[in-house]
Amino acid sequence: MQSEITFLLNGEICTVSNIDPTTTLLNWLRNEKLLTGSKEGCGEGDCGACTVAVGSLDQGRVNYKAVNACIQFVAMLEGKSVWTIEGLKDASGHLHPVQDAFVQTHGTQCGFCTPGFVMSLFAAHLNEEHYNKQEADTLFAGNLCRCTGYGTIVTAAENMQGVGLDQTDQTRIQNDTTLLEKIKSAKTVCLESDGRMFYSPANADDLADLYAANPEATIVAGATDVGLWVTKQHRELPCVIHLGRVEDLKYIKEEDDKLVFGAGVTHTDAMPVLAKYFPDLGEMMRRLGAVQVRNSGTLVGNIANGSPIGDTPPALIVLGATITLRHGDKRRSIALEDFFIAYGKQDRAKGEFVESVEVPLDQAGAQARFYKISKRFDQDISAVCGCFNIAIEDGQVKEARIAFGGMAATPLRAKAVEAALLGNPWTEATIDAAVDAFEQDYAPISDMRATATYRMLVSKNLLRRYFLETSHSPEQTRMVGAGAFSL
Ligand SMILES: Cc1cc2nc3c(=O)[nH]c(=O)nc-3n(C[C@H](O)[C@H](O)[C@H](O)COP(=O)(O)OP(=O)(O)OC[C@H]3O[C@@H](n4cnc5c(N)ncnc54)[C@H](O)[C@@H]3O)c2cc1C
Ligand code: FES
Ligand code: FES
Structure with a gap:
């Protein structure tokens, strides 16, 4: 060391x-x-x-x-x-x-x-x-x-x-x-000050061993969340394990049927790859923080922090993403949607970290759209983030995956709305009949970002918007070419 x-x-x-x-x-x-x-x-x-x-x-x-x-x-x-x-x-x-x-x-x-x-x-x-x-x-x-x-x-x-x-x-x-x-050094950095420890391993095996041996440690990837615990909440972190130096977690695998992002991949690096397959997701990620935040913050950190208002979890959930967790040399994979158990509680054991996130590319003909609603267009956290991935076959809803951030204590699927759409004709009448099911799925809160009433209304309107956008040409329904990844 x-x-x-x-x-x-x-x-x-x-x-x-x-x-x-x-x-x-x-x-x-x-x-x-x-x-x-x-x-x-x-x-x-x-x-x-x-x-x-x-x-x-x-x-x-x-x-x-x-x-x-x-x-x-x-x-x-x-x-x-x-x-x-x-x-x-x-x-x-x-x-x-x-x-x-x-x-x-x-x-x-x-x-x-x-x-x-x-x-x-x-x-x-x-x-x-x-x-x-x-x-x-x-x-x-x-x-x-x-x-x-x-x-x-x-x-x-x-x-x-x-x-x-x-x-x-x-x-x-x-x-x-x-x-x-x-x-250049391949050694683990170990700093100690007043009994407080900081480790920065250079490879994934060392990271896994260190975390298994120090399960109470705080993992830090880009520190775009953890940094604020220190500067704003004045929290003392007795033991920190930094994963930003771990080269073998910085991989992006672009395979025929899936994309895989290691825990060290920043939003800046993940964004163009996700945008290539899901342009609307690229458009939304361009509004995740700003350049400096995306340069440091990681895609996996956005998942692992368990925030109910992180932008990428609802998007990745509707795309059917899975994550791989690692403890020592043991690994397990779970559906991303099962990772979020309750507010502040994720399916992650002590000493276990999220190693990667995998996004399937075969979306069975579904059209994915991602809507970030925030007070400012750039550099703002979502009040509501609505994500839709719906497949229509012969004019009927064949598959429906809908998930929201900002509507519950965790990123959550709208299963009642999905059920109200499945098997029905893709028409305005079906949408009219389905929107009320949002009230079975979600009981949002009022906070500084939005009132509960606003959130509920917005979520219903986003389903209407998704219907319009997927039934009409994009020029009629949204400004095209506004960002880097135009539809
Ligand atoms: C100005 C600003 C604007 C922002 N705007 C947005 C926004 O628009 N949308 C949005 O969604 N977020 C936003 N964020 C939040 C933040 O940037 C993201 O959540 C980011 O993805 C966090 O990644 P990180 O690598 O910086 O995580 P860190 O701060 O390093 O860690 C975050 C949490 O995840 C844990 N963690 C990190 N990696 C792992 C891992 N591999 N395994 C287990 N636990 C892990 C840490 O222990 C910590 O609890 C913003 C932040 C700032 C400062
Ligand atoms: S002082 Fe660092 S971003 Fe404002
Ligand atoms: S030049 Fe500094 S605030 Fe405008």
Whole structure:
């Protein structure tokens, strides 16, 4: 085991030991390194003022991601390269081309949020990704400008289209690649501070052994939920096991009849693959958090957290997904819908973790649609998430799978509605007769996101919408081409 973590900070090797396991990257940068360019706006992943670029080696080249430093723990950075706003200018003090683009367009007003915007565009620039106006909206969905300077900020991103990597950036990437190869380690990281433990294994077998031996530990994948337990709830986590370094859990298997996602796969990596087979799911996932959250958060973390308002569980349930759980070297697979037992209670034994999620591709002719209803279009948690996968044969409902988030204490199928549809003609009269069955399936609560009455009405209307969308052309029923994965 190794008792320190080594990563790159603005191109230099940095070794840290003796650190509290849940010290956030933002606090460490500002308080220990006095790098105060990254700002704290919200401390919960919403505003993007703390955005930094984190590079990882991926098949010999470095892939950069914009990440919220306020909800990343420093201990999660073993083997990564972190760039902050302070590291952007070149050796002679010239601004980086991305900074220059902001200056040219007057893309900054208060300046507090500016480092975060710049770092989002910087990470994209290093990956040689280019953005038109619409794509820039998605790129910046996780960066809030409170003084509404978005127009000029988006223009800065548009102006970077077609701008290649200059010599400074080429050297930066080359240097990162060389140093990341040099510091690469296959050892488990083990940090201890005041009796609190942090483990970061590098392979799945070590993870399984560690968790079986420390069943009370908290698993951390991307920390987009767990980070907030620390920053907002001030929870102390006596023992953390991080799975973000486990390379053999980062697989995506695209087979003839199924897709399989390992527990380390982020939303950013899962989204285009799911979108290829289920475009509407890609469209919905594009609204899961924002780029920074999707870059860190995992698909499996969205399931394992057991939240009743996670976006992907109801979607995966209607697609008939299964999950594989692992304890030591024992594995079992269950239907995803059976994983959620009650609020805060899942079918998962102590020391057992979710290893993967499997999505069948043979959907027997069913049409899948996924609707996220939230107060804001981007970067907001669902009030209601309605997912439908219904097969019609000879004008009659042959199969129906419907599941909702936000309507019960867990993601839950609408079995009474399904029964009311099965075998009946796919007509408005059938829908009219079926909608009341939602009241047998769900007794939603009122909370800050929506009232119970609103939730019930929305769920009924989503079934009507699904009927209209699957009986008419998409142009008549929804704006097409609004997002990255148009129908
Ligand atoms: C600003 C912001 C916006 C967000 N927006 C959305 C949204 O729109 N929709 C949405 O659904 N969610 C949203 N989230 C929540 C969060 O991003 C997701 O739930 C994410 O998928 C969690 O994944 P993670 O890897 O970060 O999990 P972590 O925070 O690392 O872990 C979450 C929980 O799952 C457990 N866990 C993780 N992996 C495993 C595993 N393999 N086995 C067993 N247990 C495990 C952890 O112990 C913890 O209890 C948002 C979060 C933030 C901060
Ligand atoms: S401080 Fe707001 S996202 Fe980190
Ligand atoms: S420039 Fe900072 S809030 Fe708008």
